[in-house]
Amino acid sequence: MMHPVDWLIIFAYLAYIIWDGLRRTRGREDIEGYFLANRSMPWWVVGLSVMATQMSAITLVGTTGQGASDGMRFVQFYFGLPLAMLILSVTLVPFFHRAKVYTAYEFLERRFDARTRSMTSGLFLLSRGMSAGVIISAPAVILSVVLGLSFPVSVAIIGVPAVAYTMFGGVEAVQWVDVKQMVLIVGGLGALLVILLAGIPGDVGIGNALRLAGETGRLDTFDFSFDLTETYTFWSGVIGGLFLMLSYFGTDQSQVQRYLTARSLDDARSSLFMSAYWKIPLQAMVLMIGVLVFVYYLFSAPPLLFNAAHDAATRAAATTEYQALDLRYEGAFQRRRDAALDFARARDAGDDALADRSADRFLAENAALEAVRGDALGLAPRATGQNPRDVNYIIPAFVLGELPIAIPGLFIAAVLAAAMSSIAAELNSLSTATIIDFYRRRFRPVASDAHYLRASRIATGLWGLFACGVALYAVALGSLIEVVNRFGSFFYGSILGVFMLAMIPLARPTGAFIGLISGMVAVGLVDAFTDIAFLWLNVVGAVAVVTVGLLFSFILPGADGGAPTAVEAAGIQD
Amino acid sequence: MSDEPLARAPAAGRPRRSPGALAAGVLIVQALTLLALWLLQSTFGGG
Numbered sequence: 103m104m105h106p107v108d109w110l111i112i113f114a115y116l117a118y119i120i121w122d123g124l125r126r127t128r129g130r131e132d133i134e135g136y137f138l139a140n141r142s143m144p145w146w147v148v149g150l151s152v153m154a155t156q157m158s159a160i161t162l163v164g165t166t167g168q169g170a171s172d173g174m175r176f177v178q179f180y181f182g183l184p185l186a187m188l189i190l191s192v193t194l195v196p197f198f199h200r201a202k203v204y205t206a207y208e209f210l211e212r213r214f215d216a217r218t219r220s221m222t223s224g225l226f227l228l229s230r231g232m233s234a235g236v237i238i239s240a241p242a243v244i245l246s247v248v249l250g251l252s253f254p255v256s257v258a259i260i261g262v263p264a265v266a267y268t269m270f271g272g273v274e275a276v277q278w279v280d281v282k283q284m285v286l287i288v289g290g291l292g293a294l295l296v297i298l299l300a301g302i303p304g305d306v307g308i309g310n311a312l313r314l315a316g317e318t319g320r321l322d323t324f325d326f327s328f329d330l331t332e333t334y335t336f337w338s339g340v341i342g343g344l345f346l347m348l349s350y351f352g353t354d355q356s357q358v359q360r361y362l363t364a365r366s367l368d369d370a371r372s373s374l375f376m377s378a379y380w381k382i383p384l385q386a387m388v389l390m391i392g393v394l395v396f397v398y399y400l401f402s403a404p405p406l407l408f409n410a411a412h413d414a415a416t417r418a419a420a421t422t423e424y425q426a427l428d429l430r431y432e433g434a435f436q437r438r439r440d441a442a443l444d445f446a447r448a449r450d451a452g453d454d455a456l457a458d459r460s461a462d463r464f465l466a467e468n469a470a471l472e473a474v475r476g477d478a479l480g481l482a483p484r485a486t487g488q489n490p491r492d493v494n495y496i497i498p499a500f501v502l503g504e505l506p507i508a509i510p511g512l513f514i515a516a517v518l519a520a521a522m523s524s525i526a527a528e529l530n531s532l533s534t535a536t537i538i539d540f541y542r543r544r545f546r547p548v549a550s551d552a553h554y555l556r557a558s559r560i561a562t563g564l565w566g567l568f569a570c571g572v573a574l575y576a577v578a579l580g581s582l583i584e585v586v587n588r589f590g591s592f593f594y595g596s597i598l599g600v601f602m603l604a605m606i607p608l609a610r611p612t613g614a615f616i617g618l619i620s621g622m623v624a625v626g627l628v629d630a631f632t633d634i635a636f637l638w639l640n641v642v643g644a645v646a647v648v649t650v651g652l653l654f655s656f657i658l659p660g661a662d663g664g665a666p667t668a669v670e671a672a673g674i675q676d
Numbered sequence: 677m678s679d680e681p682l683a684r685a686p687a688a689g690r691p692r693r694s695p696g697a698l699a700a701g702v703l704i705v706q707a708l709t710l711l712a713l714w715l716l717q718s719t720f721g722g723g
Contacts, residue, residue: 174713184706188699309720316720323713371695378702382709 104249104502108511115286115515116263119279119522123267126275132551136272136558137204137534138363145369147277149376151527152351152360153384154280156377157287159241159260159521160494161388167493169392170399173320177386178334179637182343186351187378191371193605194352197668199367204538206358206601213604213668214611216543218618222600223539225593226355227532231565234528235572235579241521242573243490247411248498249514257573264522265566268529269559273363276526283519290516291387297505298394303401310446311397317461318468320393331633342637345644349598351377355531395500400442402504406431406478408495412488416478419485427481431474438467525569533562592629595640596621599647606648607667610655617651 134140168176194206203209207226211219242256249256267275302311315321325335332338351357351374364370406428407413417424445460483489501513537558546553572579599621603609624646625639634642 174716177713181710184702188702191695191699312716312720316717319721321717321721323717368695372698375698375702379705382706386709386713 104510104514105507107507108514111508111511112515112518116259116518119282119519120263120266122282123263123271123275123279126267126271126278131555133204133537133554133558135274136555137359137530137538139272139274139277141202141363142365143274143277143363143369145364145372146376147281148360148364148369148373150284151277151280151523152357152373153377153380154284154287154520154523155356155360155527156350156381156524157284157384157520158237158524159244159517162287162291162517162520163241163244163497164491164494165385165388166392166395167496169320169389170396170496171392171493173315173318173393174323174386174389175325175334177323177382177389178325178336178339179343180347180382180385181336181339182341182345183347183381184378185340186344186347187374189348190352191374194601195361195370195374196367197605198358198362199364199370203362204359205355205535206353207355207535207539210600210604210614211543213666214600214609214614215665218600218611218615219539219543221615221618222353222597223355223535225597227535229593230354230356230528230532231568232572234525234532234565234569235576237521237524237528238569239573239576241517244494244498245514245517247409247490247495248502254574257570260518260521260525261566261570261573264525265529265563265570268526269562269566272558273359273530276523276530277360277363279526280523283523286512286519287516288384290512291384291391293509293512294391294501295387295394297509298391298398301398302394306401306443306446307450310449311394311400313449314400314442314445314464315393315397317465318396320396330638331635333635333637338635338637342635342639342641345595345598345640346637349594349640349644353597353601355535356527359531359534360527392497395497398500398504401439403432403435405499405503406475407482408492408499409490410495410499412482412486412490412492415486415488416482420481423481423485424478427474427478431471431478434467434471434474438464438471441467529562529565529569532565533558536561536565591636591639592625593622593643595625595643596647598640599644599651602644602648603651604668606652608655609651609665610658611665612658613651613653613655614647616654617647617649620650621647 165176198206198209201209201212203212205223207219207223210222238257238260242253242260245251245259246253246256251259267279271279299308302308306314312321325332326337327335328337329335330338361370361373364373405413406424407416441460441464445457445464448454448456448460479492482492498513498517502510505513537554541557541561542549542554546557596618600614600618603614603617621643625643628634628642629636629639
């Protein structure tokens with residue numbers, strides 16, 4: 103149970119965010135202000151907003167949990183990001199900025215044709231519309247368990263403030279709120295790190311604690327094997343991750359719109375460099391927090407299952423089996439703790455032989471404890487019929503169960519901040535693509551700014567309702583959402599391929615359109631008939647689009663005559 | 677305190693950041709980060 107002070111922190115934070123977002127409603131009279139903040143934002147606001155958009159609530163609870171259970175290796179996923187930012191800052195970003203577009207896809211119409219624009223924008227709306235629901239539902243499920251709230255209330259706590267300030271305040275509200283959210287998130291993570299380091303038992307020390315984590319492989323960051331079926335390796339991160347990050351930051355409207363608001367090209371570039379500087383260190387810190395939570399539970403008994411509600415349901419449904427597992431777990435924990443303490447004492451005494459023997463004992467007992475937990479994770483779904491990912495509950499259980507008053511409130515507020523900053527960016531960009539790429543382009547080309555502003559607010563509100571609706575029925579829609587997400591992964595690299603084609607003067611509109619379709623088909627086939635890890639699919643899609651697109655641009659060069667080059671499309675004067 | 681005036685400050689007159697220097701900074705920071713992670717792994721890692 104949370105202390106009233108923690109609840110007070112959460113409600114004060116929610117009230118502040120709503121007030122702060124809504125006060126920026128004033129002065130919004132046109133869609134350039136609503137969608138692009140009149141291109142007036144300084145680099146550091148845009149940069150923090152870019153980072154807040156990418157850092158979702160699942161990063162806070164899921165990635166830290168992954169650090170606790172699997173260690174640091176996930177950080178390799180981000181190794182391609184800095185290079186992606188450098189490439190984008192000299193390629194797409196100057197074109198978008200000078201073209202003064204509202205959406206990335208608008209640029210594609212200027213360079214190619216309306217087909218390619220509508221298709222890429224439509225794919226964005228389809229996949230991001232569904233993922234907006236998941237961005238709400240995933241943390242709402244966790245919050246409802248750890249706070250004891252009903253699921254619809256949890257959805258409302260995340261969805262209503264984000265929809266309100268996005269709908270009324272537009273992109274400027276979203277980005278200024280993101281700044282505060284990001285400060286809270288980083289502050290919360292920093293506080294957690296300090297508390298965990300300070301909480302390492304004095305007779306163990308930080309050095310020995312890290313060695314114990316290292317013995318279990320949790321500090322093994324680099325995997326240099328070139329195995330295309332392995333999800334996280336150095337090479338999949340650097341190469342596959344580079345293509346994924348190029349696509350995400352260069353062609354996904356939820357990110358492109360952040361830096362389109364920058365007041366100059368220089369500011370737009372600098373905002374991306376902020377992520378290039380800080381993303382990997384920040385992600386390493388998130389994972390290290392997880393590793394230190396693992397260390398914490400070496401000396402303090404962890405629960406058998408971290409999801410308390412699922413733990414209680416399992417205990418009630420299969421009492422005898424659960425108690426037997428609990429007894430084994432308790433014994434394994436005591437023996438592992440003793441071995442860990444012996445290891446630390448032996449190292450401090452300089453007795454290397456004893457330290458080695460203690461390390462072997464520690465690893466054996468750690469394996470025994472993890473085997474019992476594996477048995478419990480197998481028993482729980484059989485007994486209850488439910489199978490929540492327990493790793494997502496490790497950090498919430500630790501924060502709420504082990505830390506003093508005010509810290510749980512701060513942590514939950516940070517989780518809400520991460521969820522809202524991501525959902526707000528999604529809603530804002532979904533509304534922009536809907537109004538600019540479809541409503542104004544196809545249905546109502548001429549109307550007053552007041553009309554478009556009203557339509558934009560309505561579109562934001564409707565996307566918010568849609569996202570909350572998807573979130574509420576996410577469990578029932580599970581397989582559908584999975585299909586859409588899977589479908590989304592098919593075209594991420596392909597959309598990047600179209601933008602790469604846009605940079606190549608030889609590419610022609612029909613070639614680009616055929617290339618886009620071919621890229622998605624190629625990725626679908628590779629995914630269906632091979633075991634290649636998903637990060638590599640981005641490379642497959644982009645390469646297929648560029649290859650087929652150029653081929654058809656040669657075969658059908660006259661079909662659409664003199665398409666403008668990217669420089670001409672952006673209206674750049676020499 | 678309102679932060680809006682900052683947001684609306686004119687772009688002109690600010691010291692210009694050199695993209696080359698920023699890019700070099702990115703590469704240096706990444707190299708140092710990877711080195712730190714490598715040292716963490718080689719100093720405390722098992723096996």
